[in-house]
Amino acid sequence: MNLSDFLKQFVSFPPEELEDIISHFEKEIVQKNKTLVNQGQVCNKLYFIEEGVGRSYYLKEDGKEITQWFFIEGKFMSSIESFFQQVPSLYYLEMLEDSTIYSITREKLDALFAKYHDMEKFGRLLSTEMLTRVVNKLNALQFQTAKERYEYMLTEFPNISNRVSLGHIASYLGMTQETLSRIRRHDTPKKS
Amino acid sequence: MNLSDFLKQFVSFPPEELEDIISHFEKEIVQKNKTLVNQGQVCNKLYFIEEGVGRSYYLKEDGKEITQWFFIEGKFMSSIESFFQQVPSLYYLEMLEDSTIYSITREKLDALFAKYHDMEKFGRLLSTEMLTRVVNKLNALQFQTAKERYEYMLTEFPNISNRVSLGHIASYLGMTQETLSRIRRHDTPKKS
DNA sequence: TGTATCCTTTGACTTATGTCAAAAAGTAAA
DNA sequence: TTTACTTTTTGACATAAGTCAAAGGATACA
Numbered sequence: 001m002n003l004s005d006f007l008k009q010f011v012s013f014p015p016e017e018l019e020d021i022i023s024h025f026e027k028e029i030v031q032k033n034k035t036l037v038n039q040g041q042v043c044n045k046l047y048f049i050e051e052g053v054g055r056s057y058y059l060k061e062d063g064k065e066i067t068q069w070f071f072i073e074g075k076f077m078s079s080i081e082s083f084f085q086q087v088p089s090l091y092y093l094e095m096l097e098d099s100t101i102y103s104i105t106r107e108k109l110d111a112l113f114a115k116y117h118d119m120e121k122f123g124r125l126l127s128t129e130m131l132t133r134v135v136n137k138l139n140a141l142q143f144q145t146a147k148e149r150y151e152y153m154l155t156e157f158p159n160i161s162n163r164v165s166l167g168h169i170a171s172y173l174g175m176t177q178e179t180l181s182r183i184r185r186h187d188t189p190k191k192s
Numbered sequence: 193m194n195l196s197d198f199l200k201q202f203v204s205f206p207p208e209e210l211e212d213i214i215s216h217f218e219k220e221i222v223q224k225n226k227t228l229v230n231q232g233q234v235c236n237k238l239y240f241i242e243e244g245v246g247r248s249y250y251l252k253e254d255g256k257e258i259t260q261w262f263f264i265e266g267k268f269m270s271s272i273e274s275f276f277q278q279v280p281s282l283y284y285l286e287m288l289e290d291s292t293i294y295s296i297t298r299e300k301l302d303a304l305f306a307k308y309h310d311m312e313k314f315g316r317l318l319s320t321e322m323l324t325r326v327v328n329k330l331n332a333l334q335f336q337t338a339k340e341r342y343e344y345m346l347t348e349f350p351n352i353s354n355r356v357s358l359g360h361i362a363s364y365l366g367m368t369q370e371t372l373s374r375i376r377r378h379d380t381p382k383k384s
Numbered sequence: 385t386g387t388a389t390c391c392t393t394t395g396a397c398t399t400a401t402g403t404c405a406a407a408a409a410g411t412a413a414a
Numbered sequence: 415t416t417t418a419c420t421t422t423t424t425g426a427c428a429t430a431a432g433t434c435a436a437a438g439g440a441t442a443c444a
Contacts, residue, residue, distance in 0.1 A: 058335055066335055081327055084320040090331065113313065120312040121305065127319035128276040134326045135273055139282065141333050142366050143250055143258055146431085166392060174334050179431060181393055338401085358422065368402060373423055386444095393438070401430085408423070414416085 001074035003048050003102050010125045011118050021112055021119060025102040030095050036077075037093040042086055043079035045103040047071075052099020053163050056091040057171070067172040070157050070164065076126065077101070096164050141174055146183055149173045193266035195240050195294050202317045203310050213304055213311060217294040222287050228269075229285040234278055235271035237295040239263075244291020245355050248283040249363070259364040262349050262356065268318065269293070288356050333366055338375055341365045 003022055007013060013021070025048065030036070037043045039059055047054075054071040056079060068091055071077035082089035083106065095101075112119045133156065140152040153160070153173060161169060170180035195214055199205060205213070217240065222228075229235045231251055239246075246263040248271060260283055263269035274281035275298065287293075304311045325348070332344040345352070345365060353361060362372040 058331070060335065068331070068334070081324045085324055113316070117309040117312060120309060120316055124305070124312055124316040124319055127316055127323055131319055131323045131326060132273045132277055134323060134330060138326060138330050138333070139250070139260070141330070142260070143252065165390090176432060177392075178394085178433085182431095185393080357420090369422075370403085370424085371401060374401095377423075387442105388444100389440100389442080391438100391440075394436085396434090398433075399430105400432085401428105403428075404426090406424085408421100410419100410421070412417100412419080414418095 002050055006048065006074060007122060010129075011122045013116075013118050013122075017116055017118060021116070024108045024112060025104045028101050028103060030099050030101060032095060032098050035092055035094045037079055037082075037089055037091070039090065039092050040088045041082075043082040043089045043093070044106050045078070046083055046106075046109060047077040047093075048102040049073050049075055049077055050100040050102065052095055052097045052101065053160070054093060054095045054099065055164070055168060055172075056093050057168075058091050065168075065171060067168045070160055070168075070172065072157060072160070076130075080130065096168075146173070146175055146179065149175075150180065150183055194242055198240065198266060199314060202321075203314045205308075205310050205314075209308055209310060213308070216300045216304060217296045220293050220295060222291050222293060224287060224290050227284055227286045229271055229274075229281055229283070231282065231284050232280045233274075235274040235281045235285070236298050237270070238275055238298075238301060239269040239285075240294040241265050241267055241269055242292040242294065244287055244289045244293065245352070246285060246287045246291065247356070247360060247364075248285050249360075250283050257360075257363060259360045262352055262360075262364065264349060264352070268322075272322065288360075338365070338367055338371060341367075342372065342375055 003025060004018060007018060007021065030052075036045075036047065036054070049071055051073050053073070054077050056068045056071075056077075058066045058068055060066060077093065079089035079091050079093055081087060082091075086106070109123075113123055114120075136152070136156065140149045144152065150173060153169065166180060167177040170177040173180065195217060196210060199210060199213065222244075228237075228239065228246070241263055243265050245265070246269050248260045248263075248269075250258045250260055252258060269285065271281035271283050271285055273279060274283075278298070301315075305315055306312075328344070328348065332341045336344065342365060345361065358372060359369045362369040365372065
């Protein structure tokens with residue numbers, strides 16, 4: 001999915017607005033393993049992924065990485081609180097495949113929000129959609145068993161398991177990779 | 193904090209817009225233990241709490257309640273995904289104290305978003321603020337020890353522990369009330 | 385096509401947290 | 415106050431999941 005189609009999913013922009021909006025994004029081709037943002041750095045860009053996969057991850061004191069979110073093609077990617085609140089990012093953002101992305105700075109985005117009521121609406125709808133997705137993960141972590149969490153993840157990120165490593169997925173789900181490996185093998189590690 | 197001050201925190205509305213917006217809210221005085229929304233029901237209202245505390249909670253098959261969020265005075269309360277996506281709510285919404293709240297329906301809110309660019313901006317900023325708060329909880333649940341999660345909660349909901357029961361807090365933090373009780377007593381139940 | 389590296393699985397053991405049950409403390413009602 | 419009810423704490427025990435370590439597999443590179 002390209003950026004224009006993505007924008008139109010949320011709001012039916014007049015063609016000239018759409019063109020103006022898109023002209024403020026920059027296309028970038030990035031390689032696998034490229035880090036877009038470092039922990040501690042303010043994330044000043046919002047990225048749209050046309051093709052590829054990325055993730056945000058947190059680095060613990062003991063050196064372990066914990067995946068916070070996956071970002072796939074047709075979605076926006078950013079260190080959410082850092083970008084919106086302009087505070088240092090708790091996460092790294094990195095691409096996990098060679099990818100085609102479009103980026104826009106906070107300043108340009110704010111200018112577009114101020115310029116077009118439609119764009120402001122898009123921003124609102126995008127935020128509420130992200131909010132819904134984050135709440136779904138929260139629910140999975142808080143109410144569900146390890147097995148159910150794994151299934152939730154497959155609906156949120158279809159066939160992600162063929163694209164990223166087991167360890168990345170396990171930490172996203174709040175478990176070790178050994179536990180996830182055991183869950184996958186014999187469907188369930190517990191009684192049920 | 194009243195509704196007018198809350199709105200002004202985010203956007204500096206012209207006085208007549210502010211007045212129009214506020215006129216679409218309805219004031220309600222509700223008693224402790226009042227349920228605003230049932231699980232399975234579409235939540236059609238957004239509530240602003242002028243005074244009081246509420247929570248959203250999920251009811252498991254085994255009859256246990258799990259608190260998903262607390263809502264205190266000066267904040268909006270709703271079953272977020274249900275309200276924004278108009279799907280059945282996974283949660284109950286209930287007040288935990290006698291409270292003064294203001295409500296607005298989805299229809300009226302949408303009309304205000306369409307009418308005023310400022311209101312649309314408010315909606316966007318409110319969503320991103322909620323998003324940030326939900327992400328903070330997600331981080332707490334995913335990266336932090338039981339003790340750290342308890343401390344995170346105290347910063348998110350100052351002195352909530354004097355207002356709601358231990359059991360509600362424990363389930364919010366994804367632990368049993370016995371565990372929380374032990375954490376509180378001897379600062380930490382683990383090595384550190 | 386072999387060598388190095390990375391990723392996944394498996395096993396043995398440890399530990400944090402849950403479960404169940406009962407006692408203690410706190411609060412409200414008569 | 416006494417009684418009843420709710421909430422919190424404590425104890426003994428069970429268990430899901432983590433840790434550490436090593437063996438297999440897979441993949442990339444040279």
